[in-house]
Amino acid sequence: MNHVDIQPRIPEPELMYSGHLACPGCGASLAMRYALKALGNNTMVIIPACCWSIIAGPFPYSALGVPIYHTAFETAAAVASGMKAALDQQGKSDVTVMAWAGDGGTYDIGFQALSGAAERNEDFLYVCYDNEAYMNTGIQRSSSTPFGAWTTTTPENHRKERPKKDIVGILAAHRIPYLATVSVAYPEDFIRKFQKARSIRGMKFIQILSPCPPGWKTADDQSIHISRLAVESRIFPLLEIEHGEKYTLNLEPEGISVRDYLEAQGRFRKLSEQDVAYIQNEVDRKWEMLKRQVS
Amino acid sequence: MSKKITFTSIADLPPLVVSMGTTEVNATGSWRYLRPVYHDKTAPCIEGCPASEDIEQYMYWAARGDFDKAWEVLVEENPFPAVCGRVCYHPCESSCNRDHFDQSLGINSIERFIGDHGLEFSLDRFKVAEEREQKIAVAGAGPAGLAAAYHLRRLGYQVTVYEKEEKPGGILQYGIPRYRLPKHILEAEIMRLERFGVEIKTGVQVGKDIPWNEFLQHDAVFLAVGVHKSRKLNVPGEDLDGVIAGLDFLSRINSGEDVSLGKNVAVIGGGNTAMDAVRTALRLGSTPAIYYRRTRAEMPAILDEIEEAEREGIPMEFLVTPVELIGENGALKAMKLQRMELGEPDESGRRRPVPVEGSEYVVEVDNVITAIGEQGDFTSIPEKLIEWGVVKSDAFGQTEQRPVFAGGDIIEQPHTVVHAIGSGKKAAMAIHAYLNGGDIATLADKIHVGNKGGVSFLRFRDGHEGDPVDNHEVVTFENINTSYFTRKDRHQVPELDVKTRITNFEEVKGTIDREAAMDEALRCFNCGVCNMCDNCLVFCPDVAIKRRDDRFRYEIDYAYCKGCGICVVECPRSALSLVPEGK
Numbered sequence: 037m038n039h040v041d042i043q044p045r046i047p048e049p050e051l052m053y054s055g056h057l058a059c060p061g062c063g064a065s066l067a068m069r070y071a072l073k074a075l076g077n078n079t080m081v082i083i084p085a086c087c088w089s090i091i092a093g094p095f096p097y098s099a100l101g102v103p104i105y106h107t108a109f110e111t112a113a114a115v116a117s118g119m120k121a122a123l124d125q126q127g128k129s130d131v132t133v134m135a136w137a138g139d140g141g142t143y144d145i146g147f148q149a150l151s152g153a154a155e156r157n158e159d160f161l162y163v164c165y166d167n168e169a170y171m172n173t174g175i176q177r178s179s180s181t182p183f184g185a186w187t188t189t190t191p192e193n194h195r196k197e198r199p200k201k202d203i204v205g206i207l208a209a210h211r212i213p214y215l216a217t218v219s220v221a222y223p224e225d226f227i228r229k230f231q232k233a234r235s236i237r238g239m240k241f242i243q244i245l246s247p248c249p250p251g252w253k254t255a256d257d258q259s260i261h262i263s264r265l266a267v268e269s270r271i272f273p274l275l276e277i278e279h280g281e282k283y284t285l286n287l288e289p290e291g292i293s294v295r296d297y298l299e300a301q302g303r304f305r306k307l308s309e310q311d312v313a314y315i316q317n318e319v320d321r322k323w324e325m326l327k328r329q330v331s
Numbered sequence: 332m333s334k335k336i337t338f339t340s341i342a343d344l345p346p347l348v349v350s351m352g353t354t355e356v357n358a359t360g361s362w363r364y365l366r367p368v369y370h371d372k373t374a375p376c377i378e379g380c381p382a383s384e385d386i387e388q389y390m391y392w393a394a395r396g397d398f399d400k401a402w403e404v405l406v407e408e409n410p411f412p413a414v415c416g417r418v419c420y421h422p423c424e425s426s427c428n429r430d431h432f433d434q435s436l437g438i439n440s441i442e443r444f445i446g447d448h449g450l451e452f453s454l455d456r457f458k459v460a461e462e463r464e465q466k467i468a469v470a471g472a473g474p475a476g477l478a479a480a481y482h483l484r485r486l487g488y489q490v491t492v493y494e495k496e497e498k499p500g501g502i503l504q505y506g507i508p509r510y511r512l513p514k515h516i517l518e519a520e521i522m523r524l525e526r527f528g529v530e531i532k533t534g535v536q537v538g539k540d541i542p543w544n545e546f547l548q549h550d551a552v553f554l555a556v557g558v559h560k561s562r563k564l565n566v567p568g569e570d571l572d573g574v575i576a577g578l579d580f581l582s583r584i585n586s587g588e589d590v591s592l593g594k595n596v597a598v599i600g601g602g603n604t605a606m607d608a609v610r611t612a613l614r615l616g617s618t619p620a621i622y623y624r625r626t627r628a629e630m631p632a633i634l635d636e637i638e639e640a641e642r643e644g645i646p647m648e649f650l651v652t653p654v655e656l657i658g659e660n661g662a663l664k665a666m667k668l669q670r671m672e673l674g675e676p677d678e679s680g681r682r683r684p685v686p687v688e689g690s691e692y693v694v695e696v697d698n699v700i701t702a703i704g705e706q707g708d709f710t711s712i713p714e715k716l717i718e719w720g721v722v723k724s725d726a727f728g729q730t731e732q733r734p735v736f737a738g739g740d741i742i743e744q745p746h747t748v749v750h751a752i753g754s755g756k757k758a759a760m761a762i763h764a765y766l767n768g769g770d771i772a773t774l775a776d777k778i779h780v781g782n783k784g785g786v787s788f789l790r791f792r793d794g795h796e797g798d799p800v801d802n803h804e805v806v807t808f809e810n811i812n813t814s815y816f817t818r819k820d821r822h823q824v825p826e827l828d829v830k831t832r833i834t835n836f837e838e839v840k841g842t843i844d845r846e847a848a849m850d851e852a853l854r855c856f857n858c859g860v861c862n863m864c865d866n867c868l869v870f871c872p873d874v875a876i877k878r879r880d881d882r883f884r885y886e887i888d889y890a891y892c893k894g895c896g897i898c899v900v901e902c903p904r905s906a907l908s909l910v911p912e913g914k
């Protein structure tokens with residue numbers, strides 16, 4: 037074979053370095069790689085306590101080619117608001133400020149700061165890489181953990197009976213200018229949404245479903261596959277919401293059974309037939325609701 | 332790799348906690364226990380093609396609209412793409428992985444488009460490696476002989492093909508009717524070989540016009556004289572006027588002779604000769620019918636040909652055999668048939684037809700065309716080379732007598748055009764090895780494509796020394812990541828409608844157009860060969876995959892790759908493998 041003209045599918049410059057400390061197959065590390073490709077180097081990242089505090093590397097080393105500000109677990113949105121204000125004061129308003137937090141830091145402990153910033157319509161991008169538990173401290177449940185999933189604090193004889201908190205619905209209710217969900221299995225869609233977020237003033241929120249091989253009990257090589265199953269089974273719809281009102285569904289999958297997604301992961305190993313039927317029912321119901329919101 | 336930073340005293344520390352180095356100091360490759368490697372494999376279509384065309388590769392170029400390049404790749408292995416695109420029974424398609432997804436790729440129709448493209452633009456950028464003195468003679472200008480001549484010429488030999496008939500092509504010229512293979516297509520593909528320096532001497536019968544001993548004076552000889560003697564029915568009345576041997580009939584029509592047939596024409600047999608004869612008779616204005624002693628399922632003809640005959644409305648009578656041809660004043664009048672039933676399987680695995688007592692009946696016929704098979708006429712070949720009606724040879728066409736090599740229908744192999752072409756290629760390699768004091772068998776491992784006996788001329792010529800490719804590993808459908816493909820039916824081939832086609836000898840099937848060829852080629856999974864889709868590069872969480880400096884393909888930085896295996900799983904076509912570390 038000879039040379040062919042290469043048309044790169046996603047921006048070529050890398051703003052994330054090898055040697056970072058994520059587990060093999062970590063969805064969150066891939067997510068950061070895409071995010072920075074989309075945002076470019078005029079970006080500052082705020083990371084509260086989470087896996088990414090570790091992934092980014094210990095002082096004096098960093099995994100990112102842009103500044104990172106490590107901060108306390110509950111403070112990502114507050115720090116981002118302050119950082120943006122400070123940059124504005126210095127006349128550097130073209131810098132993209134991105135808060136990058138886990139689901140624990142978003143749905144739970146950082147929720148107050150996030151809601152406040154959203155209500156004030158602060159001009160930054162808040163990203164939740166959602167691995168559906170407190171992974172860095174050893175897989176404890178968060179309010180993002182889905183119904184029936186195993187974690188160390190929801191063992192099989194004391195499982196999580198409550199559904200995953202609807203963070204997208206909550207943020208939509210704040211009527212922020214831009215809200216989106218992305219998946220590492222759909223890099224073009226992912227990058228487009230980050231680029232769009234960068235171009236919008238005011239509060240932006242992006243949720244990434246972020247497979248975690250040790251936490252989800254999956255093989256390292258399955259992260260993309262599982263991400264894709266989540267979208268194809270409609271468990272994780274790819275969508276955009278503008279000003280809390282204008283809904284866009286970016287992909288309308290045919291809708292494979294949720295079983296395909298659940299069976300691929302050890303954390304759902306103990307689900308009964310009834311549980312699966314219940315989950316399917318919930319997914320179908322929410323999908324119908326979503327379709328009504330889109331039209 | 333970024334530098335390690337060492338602080339030797341408090342004074343070395345920066346006033347603020349700011350990282351100055353990058354995580355590239357961490358050689359995370361040490362975490363790895365499985366190693367991803369780029370590892371091209373063999374596509375099953377290529378393994379399924381007896382001429383080992385690099386189908387996957389020409390699909391790559393065809394999908395990108397580079398048909399010049401596609402043609403070059405194709406003729407690397409097979410000099411007759413426009414011919415094979417018309418008459419090959421395409422076993423490649425039955426092996427195609429896409430068949431398990433929606434429908435197999437329309438390989439044959441793309442091959443035909445590429446072949447026609449080559450003719451349209453007079454492509455003939457063949458290269459002779461280096462001229463050699465040695466002279467090689469080929470007996471028979473059928474597909475086997477011509478393919479051998481082609482490859483030998485490319486290796487630099489002085490090749491002369493001796494052909495008994497007036498025109499070259501063998502059965503392509505005198506057997507297959509022009510409504511399937513127009514003469515100008517065949518002749519254009521043969522002329523290209525002549526322009527390239529293959530000498531074809533027609534009207535010269537080896538063993539007669541050139542005595543065998545003289546023929547043997549060449550540095551090597553290749554026998555590919557085909558099998559053309561029609562088998563006899565062995566029933567009373569076979570010499571009556573109106574009884575014609577199938578291949579003679581086709582040969583006369585193909586030579587432009589007027590053959591007049593009566594109204595009722597019975598064609599006996601179920602192979603390609605029978606199908607060609609019956610459809611030819613139809614085009615001559617008769618009302619022909621097929622009489623076959625087994626059932627449709629056992630018919631040896633190419634399925635396409637059976638279906639086309641059916642579409643043209645030709646009646647087929649199964650489980651019958653003629654037992655007597657009845658004449659009046661030396662001319663055929665009727666045929667007595669006996670019903671058969673299927674008994675135990677015979678040595679070919681097909682159930683043996685056995686006569687049903689007392690089931691005879693008579694039909695009126697004006698002509699009987701016999702097409703129950705052809706045999707070799709080996710009168711001009713030394714007897715010691717023959718065994719069980721074929722020329723004894725090994726997998727590369729080497730006979731027991733040096734320097735005699737053989738191929739095509741006279742050796743033990745399926746009687747198809749593409750097998751003939753494949754055998755010509757193998758013999759060319761064997762001759763080259765022989766003339767250079769080598770033994771082709773020692774190269775077999777390097778040049779085999781898959782495990783069905785096919786060999787690659789490209790690998791033979793280039794050597795592919797140090798190529799890490801495990802050429803024999805064939806990609807299965809389970810190895811394909813179908814998430815990256817969408818279901819899509821194959822393109823239909825244009826055809827003449829039945830009413831018009833049966834009145835003439837116009838070509839029945841057409842060539843798909845350029846857009847269709849590109850579109851169809853895009854359906855190809857490109858099994859086992861990296862087509863630079865970027866998936867591995869895009870999905871690596873460790874930024875361990877880089878485009879190579881020449882921007883052709885990729886390399887993995889094993890200093891950092893953690894061996895997660897995502898690149899391997901997400902490669903749509905199994906062009907990567909995961910191997911245990913340290914082996």
Ligand SMILES: Cc1cc2nc3c(=O)[nH]c(=O)nc-3n(C[C@H](O)[C@H](O)[C@H](O)COP(=O)(O)OP(=O)(O)OC[C@H]3O[C@@H](n4cnc5c(N)ncnc54)[C@H](O)[C@@H]3O)c2cc1C
Pocket residue numbers: 418419420470471472473474475476493494495496499500501502503506507535536537538555556557558578581603604607633705711738739740741745746747748749751
């Ligand atoms: C009617 C018919 C239709 C067919 N259709 C198909 C098809 O659609 N697809 C397919 O794959 N296969 C088809 N086949 C089979 C296919 O044509 C043969 O397998 C193939 O042509 C064999 O090639 P070959 O080179 O061995 O022999 P041939 O094609 O038979 O060529 C042998 C040549 O040697 C010449 N010759 C013979 N004796 C001498 C001599 N002593 N000196 C010099 N020259 C000599 C002959 O004149 C002839 O030109 C068909 C066969 C027949 C009979």
Ligand SMILES: Cc1ncc(C[n+]2csc(CCOP(=O)(O)OP(=O)(O)O)c2C)c(N)n1
Pocket residue numbers: 085086087088108109110137138139140141142167169170171172173178
């Ligand atoms: C106030 C506070 N409480 C607890 C912790 C310990 N802690 C560090 S990371 C973490 C879990 C973070 O979970 P999540 O936000 O989901 O991110 P993940 O680790 O899953 O990436 C916890 C509990 C902390 N650093 N600060």
Ligand code: SF4
Pocket residue numbers: 374375376377386387390426427428429436438854855856857858
């Ligand atoms: S999909 Fe393409 S490469 Fe794979 S078997 Fe079919 S034709 Fe060959």
Ligand code: SF4
Pocket residue numbers: 061367870871872873874875876887891892893894895896897898899
């Ligand atoms: S995706 Fe990257 S880290 Fe994972 S095995 Fe492939 S090269 Fe290694």
Ligand code: SF4
Pocket residue numbers: 369860861862863864865866867868898901902903904905906907
């Ligand atoms: S994923 Fe694509 S680019 Fe990577 S090896 Fe496979 S075919 Fe090549």
Ligand SMILES: [Mg+2]
Pocket residue numbers: 138139140165166167168169170171
């Ligand atoms: Mg988490």
